Amino acid sequence: NLQSIKIHQAIRLFRTMSEGKSDEKVILAYWDIRGLAQAARFALEYASIPYVNVTYACGDAPEYNVDAWKIPKAENKWPLDFPNLPYLIQNNVKITQSNAILRHIARIGKIGSQDPDMQSLADCYLEQIMDLRNAYVRELYGGGGFDSHRKAVEANIFPIYNRILGERSWLCGDSISIADFHLYEMVFQHNNQFSGILDNFPNLTAFLQRFENLPKIAEYLKSDRFGQWPFNNKMAKFGSTKTY
Ligand SMILES: N[C@@H](CCC(=O)N[C@@H](CS)C(=O)NCC(=O)O)C(=O)O
Known part of the structure; x- marks a missing residue:
């Protein structure tokens, strides 16, 4: 399932993308939760933009180990100017900030009024x-x-x-x-x-x-691309396990 892959697979994919060999256009990476990335996932689905959903997992209580992200963040292989989650990679576009990511998706997907x-x-x-x-x-x-x-x-x-x-x-x-x-x-x-x-x-x-x-959203919600993630990460006071 290309929609949810590990970081080393994503790096391989990115190399293929750079060499122009891949149809996959966008990498969207975030924790394995809905959090700040879910609106972007919905927008990609709505606009039928092919994307790869990279997820990082946070460890359990009490340590809440974040090495799964801390290590690639330190290595910063993409490279991002301000490494953070979520990030979006699309050929020469390498961005963080969830609202910038949403706007990018809206621009490339021509979502909404162009006025x-x-x-x-x-x-x-x-x-x-x-x-x-x-x-x-x-x-x-x-x-x-x-x-x-x-x-x-x-x-x-x-x-x-x-x-x-x-x-x-x-x-x-x-x-x-x-x-x-x-x-x-x-x-x-x-x-x-x-x-x-x-x-x-x-x-x-x-x-x-x-x-x-919305037909594209209904399709997504039924698909195995919809991860059924919890809303929040493991240290949250609500929604760190799936509640819907
Ligand atoms: N303003 C940023 C906030 C990003 C942010 O706080 N990301 C959190 C998850 S919600 C994180 O764990 N970032 C990883 C890091 O700080 O390295 C955005 O809207 O994208």
Whole structure:
């Protein structure tokens, strides 16, 4: 299964790519979890871009050994200017930063409106969703203040997305944008952890369904490429084992 391979196989593949012998276009690498990479995986699937999903595994408690990534990071064979996870390699494009990766996928896959005004709106939402993720991640890997996080999301964040998605099918209008891919992931995760959180937000429930019904996404969710990864890594306070 080319979708989930080990790093040494990926390096071999990359050499073949550089020699122009491979049809495989993109390497996307991350921990073997959904985390910061899942929106990019959805976007690659949606745009039918062939990709190889490289995963690194974190060791179990109490050590949480990260050598599987620390060692290749130190060797930096790709080479990346700022080695991190996720990273994306596509011939001469070697990038980190999950939002840069999403935008790259949107550009090469022509995802969403090509109008610059619309793309700027998508960028705005994408960063806003990243703020939500970062607030959530602070509790998941740190404070564990899930009650107050849930209350803040219910009071201040989901009402806004629920309103927007009552006015149009996707965040930016009739066509999906990269921001929708990350919003899906966040709404899905919150709905999984916080039972009933969508009760007052029917447009978010409909949005989850709409996303899952996209033919390419539906196909992916049923395929063996969909890894059924846990949401978070092993040291997280929630979602370090599969909960959906
Ligand atoms: N701002 C970066 C954050 C990347 C990041 O924090 N990656 C975490 C996993 S979520 C990691 O383990 N990075 C490996 C490292 O720091 O070497 C992004 O959006 O991609």
